[in-house]
Amino acid sequence: MNPMRNVSVVQGDITTFDVDAIVNAANTSLRGGGGVDGAIHRAAGPQLLQACERIGGCPTGEARITPGFGLPARHVVHTVGPVWGGGTRGEADLLASCYRTSLALALEHGLRTIAFPAISTGVYRFPLERATRIAVREVTAFLSTHGDAIDQVTFVAFDRETFETYRRVLAEEQK
Numbered sequence: 001m002n003p004m005r006n007v008s009v010v011q012g013d014i015t016t017f018d019v020d021a022i023v024n025a026a027n028t029s030l031r032g033g034g035g036v037d038g039a040i041h042r043a044a045g046p047q048l049l050q051a052c053e054r055i056g057g058c059p060t061g062e063a064r065i066t067p068g069f070g071l072p073a074r075h076v077v078h079t080v081g082p083v084w085g086g087g088t089r090g091e092a093d094l095l096a097s098c099y100r101t102s103l104a105l106a107l108e109h110g111l112r113t114i115a116f117p118a119i120s121t122g123v124y125r126f127p128l129e130r131a132t133r134i135a136v137r138e139v140t141a142f143l144s145t146h147g148d149a150i151d152q153v154t155f156v157a158f159d160r161e162t163f164e165t166y167r168r169v170l171a172e173e174q175k
C-alpha cells in the first residue's frame with residue numbers, strides 16, 4: 001500500500017479540526033504555554049489543564065494523551081518537541097521520536113484520524129525545512145507498517161511558509 005495516500009497538508013487552525021486526535025506541541029510541564037499550546041488550551045477549556053496536571057509532565061520526545069474536552073477533536077496527544085540548540089543535542093532524533101510516540105499512542109487508543117502541527121518550528125526554533133523532512137519521513141514510515149489502522153494524518157500548517165514547505169516535501173516524497 002502507498003503510505004502517502006493517507007497523508008495531506010492543509011493551512012489552518014488545528015483547534016478547529018474534527019478528528020480523533022489533534023497533537024499539541026506542548027512543553028515538559030504540560031501546563032500550557034504560547035503558540036499552538038495556548039490556542040489548544042483556550043479552545044478546550046480549563047478541564048484540559050486539569051487533566052494535564054494530573055499527568056504531571058512529559059519528557060522531551062515523548063507523548064501523553066487526554067480527552068479533547070471542548071474541542072471538536074476527541075483527544076489531544078501532547079508531545080514535547082526539542083528546543084533547537086544548533087543540532088548537536090539530539091534534536092533531530094527527539095523530534096522524530098515525537099512523531100513516532102504520538103502515532104504509537106494514537107494506534108494504542110484505536111484513533112484513526114490525526115492532525116499534527118509543525119512541532120518545534122515556532123518558539124522552539126527548529127529549522128522548518130529540516131523539521132518538515134523529519135515529520136514527513138516518520139509519518140510515512142509509520143503508515144507503511146500501520147497504514148491499515150490509521151485512515152488519515154493531516155499536517156496543519158498555520159502560516160503560508162509552513163504550508164508551502166510541507167507541500168514541497170510531500171510532493172518530493174510522492175515522486
Ligand code: ADP
Pocket residue numbers: 012013014015025026034035036037039081117118119120121122123124125126156157158159162
Ligand atoms: P514549539 O514551541 O514546539 O515551537 P509553537 O506553538 O511555538 O511550538 O509553534 C509550532 C507551530 O505551530 C508553528 O508553525 C506555529 O505557527 C504553529 N501554530 C500556532 N498556532 C497554531 C494553531 N492554532 N494551529 C496550528 N498551528 C499553530
